Amino acid sequence: QPFKNKNFFVTPAGETLPSKLENILAAQALFPVTSATEMAGQMGENTIANFAAEKDFTSIWNALAERLRSIPAYVSLFEAAFPKIKNGSNELTFADAANAIAAFESQAFRFDNSPFDAFLRGDDDAMTVDEKMGMSLFYGEAxxxxxxxxxxxxxxxxxxxxxxxxxxxxxxxxxxxxxxxxxxxxxxxxxxxxxxxxxxxxxxxxxxxxxxxxxxxxxxxxxxxxxxxxxxxxxxxxxxxxxxxxxxxxxxxxxxxxxxxxxxxxxxxxxxxxxLEPDEIDQLVSFLYALTDLRALDMTDIIPSSVPSGLPVAD
Structure with a gap:
């Protein structure tokens, strides 16, 4: 695998991927900042964008980590979350930021309270008849x-x-x-x-x-x-x-x-x-709707009122 590294994660960074990543979600969190079309911007717009144009991921991550280290409130939060930073055995790096983002995502975006989940936990009334028929098709004939x-x-x-x-x-x-x-x-x-x-x-x-x-x-x-x-x-x-x-x-x-x-x-x-018959297709679609965790309909509660950098938080 040309993109494999010592963590055995396959990424565009290859062997330059940081070694302190806790899971694959943390590895993924490293890359939006390296993309011109996501967060970095176009070449010539800023330093990060210039690094991104050159595929210099390490310089991007180092530059962003330096920004974090320059904001005392962020440093305090990272020291509280990662004791090795506080005791001086590790410097705050962007890998720590990626691990923090992954920890947030794994909790904030955990959706396991759909009607289907409730049914699996023993609530026979959590799903309608059509949804149950669709489930049977999903795991069976379809x-x-x-x-x-x-x-x-x-x-x-x-x-x-x-x-x-x-x-x-x-x-x-x-x-x-x-x-x-x-x-x-x-x-x-x-x-x-x-x-x-x-x-x-x-x-x-x-x-x-x-x-x-x-x-x-x-x-x-x-x-x-x-x-x-x-x-x-x-x-x-x-x-x-x-x-x-x-x-x-x-x-x-x-x-x-x-x-x-x-x-x-x-x-x-x-x-x-x-x-499948038309009514069976409708039942299959009904089952797919039963995979919806209603919490996903409104997640405004996870948006902070402010962030340590002082940058504005979008409504």
């Missing part, structure tokens, strides 16, 4: 659980599901408008069009669906996943919510208008078609 399994309803693996390719793409394929997904990382054509199985917790709240937002209707992506071959052939191009910009409109459908590319996408699909 074969959804062959990929969407475990506590997070994902096997965390990569699969090709013939998801329509829309938008500018990732400079893959003959047109440059395709996204080869996992294949672009492994450089193995057998992995082309494979994407990681997403968690289905709160799935009713996380649209648009598909790695590229190809579906704006949850039922429609369920129909696609049940029979990707037919669904791809008859894909409804009104499903994605597009920008309406003329410069982007011209490239949104290049990959889908390429018959050879669409055939390759279909040929790579790993899902065996499943035929």
């Amino acid at each position: 074969k959804c659980a062959s990929c969407h399994s475990g506590p997070f309803l994902t096997d965390h693996q990569f699969h090709a599901t013939a998801m329509p390719q829309i938008g500018p793409g990732k400079n893959h394929g003959t047109s440059g408008r395709e996204d080869f997904g996992r294949g672009a990382i492994t450089e193995d054509a057998a992995d082309n069009y494979k994407f990681r199985t997403p968690s289905l917790r709160n799935v009713a709240l996380t649209g648009p669906w598909g790695h590229d937002g190809a579906f704006s209707d949850l039922k429609e992506i369920v129909i696609h996943q049940l029979n990707p071959f037919d669904a791809l052939a008859y894909y409804d191009r009104t499903q994605p919510v597009l920008t309406g910009r003329s410069d982007l409109d011209a490239i949104d459908w290049i990959a889908m208008d390429d018959a050879v590319a669409v055939d390759q996408l279909a040929d790579a699909c790993q899902i065996e078609p499943v035929n």
